[in-house]
Amino acid sequence: MSEAPEVSPVEPEPAIAATLFGDRIDFARSYAAALVAHGEERGLIGPQELPRLWTRHILNCAVSAPLFPAGGRVGDVGSGAGLPGIVLAIARPDVTWELIEPMERRVAWLEEQVSSLGLSNVTVHRARAEEAGVEGLLDAVTARAVSALRTLIPWTAPLVRDGGELILLKGRNAEAEIEAAAKQVRKFKLSDVRVEVLGEGVLAEETRVVRALVRAA
Numbered sequence: 657m658s659e660a661p662e663v664s665p666v667e668p669e670p671a672i673a674a675t676l677f678g679d680r681i682d683f684a685r686s687y688a689a690a691l692v693a694h695g696e697e698r699g700l701i702g703p704q705e706l707p708r709l710w711t712r713h714i715l716n717c718a719v720s721a722p723l724f725p726a727g728g729r730v731g732d733v734g735s736g737a738g739l740p741g742i743v744l745a746i747a748r749p750d751v752t753w754e755l756i757e758p759m760e761r762r763v764a765w766l767e768e769q770v771s772s773l774g775l776s777n778v779t780v781h782r783a784r785a786e787e788a789g790v791e792g793l794l795d796a797v798t799a800r801a802v803s804a805l806r807t808l809i810p811w812t813a814p815l816v817r818d819g820g821e822l823i824l825l826k827g828r829n830a831e832a833e834i835e836a837a838a839k840q841v842r843k844f845k846l847s848d849v850r851v852e853v854l855g856e857g858v859l860a861e862e863t864r865v866v867r868a869l870v871r872a873a
Contacts, residue, residue, distance in 0.1 A: 666692050666706045672858060673710060676718045676747070683746040683773050688714055690769065691737065698765060700737035711860045713739050716825070717800065719855040719863050721747035723823050728795035729754065731815050733785045734802035736762055740825060742769050744798070745778045753778045756788045785811040792817055792872070800825035805833035805866060806840050813844040818872035822846070823865055830864045845871040 669685065677684045688709060695701040705713065717740035724730050724744065728751050732741030735755040745753040755778060757763050763782040770778045781788040797812040797820075805826070812822055826833060830851045834841070841849055846868040854863040 667710050670710050680746050716863050717743040718747050724751050725795050726750050731794045731797040733799040733812050740800050745775050755780045758784050790815050796821045796823050798823045806837035809840040813870050816870040820870050822868045826864050826866050830866050
């Protein structure tokens with residue numbers, strides 16, 4: 657008789673989660689539970705992510721929530737499982753979120769989460785960034801684990817209004833990615849390009865964000 661496959665343990669909710677989400681924590685818990693129940697089978701997350709679902713993914717996104725403009729309209733390019741788009745829509749109900757994702761099965765998941773969580777501040781677009789119909793209209797654009805900065809800038813910068821901002825969640829190589837994207841930074845007239853480290857002393861894993869102002873060509 658073959659042995660049953662080993663089931664990865666699920667990370668308990670860290671205490672800091674309630675602080676970051678405040679009175680929205682129950683929404684975050686429902687979303688986390690949905691990812692645990694269906695994320696792997698639907699190809700949204702790998703089994704190795706369950707033991708660090710909160711720390712590495714949900715809180716990694718949530719800590720950036722204060723960076724987005726109150727009352728603004730923000731795009732999430734390549735929203736995937738909803739990291740960061742769904743997490744940020746939970747944390748910032750005062751912001752309008754445009755989740756942009758070309759893959760049908762991921763779009764279905766995003767729409768299910770928007771419906772089940774009652775997120776009236778979210779619109780899901782099944783489209784590539786350049787096809788979403790929001791070019792030059794957004795106050796800010798974010799993305800996480802989508803592509804290197806030199807590829808990501810041409811996808812995201814055109815969506816932002818003059819004077820808007822890119823707020824891109826990146827890894828430990830963020831500074832090197834900025835250097836490698838120097839040509840794209842110039843082409844798309846980005847200024848004040850910098851890395852901010854969030855969650856120091858608060859999260860087990862810090863979050864690095866590349867921020868940049870966008871000027872119309």
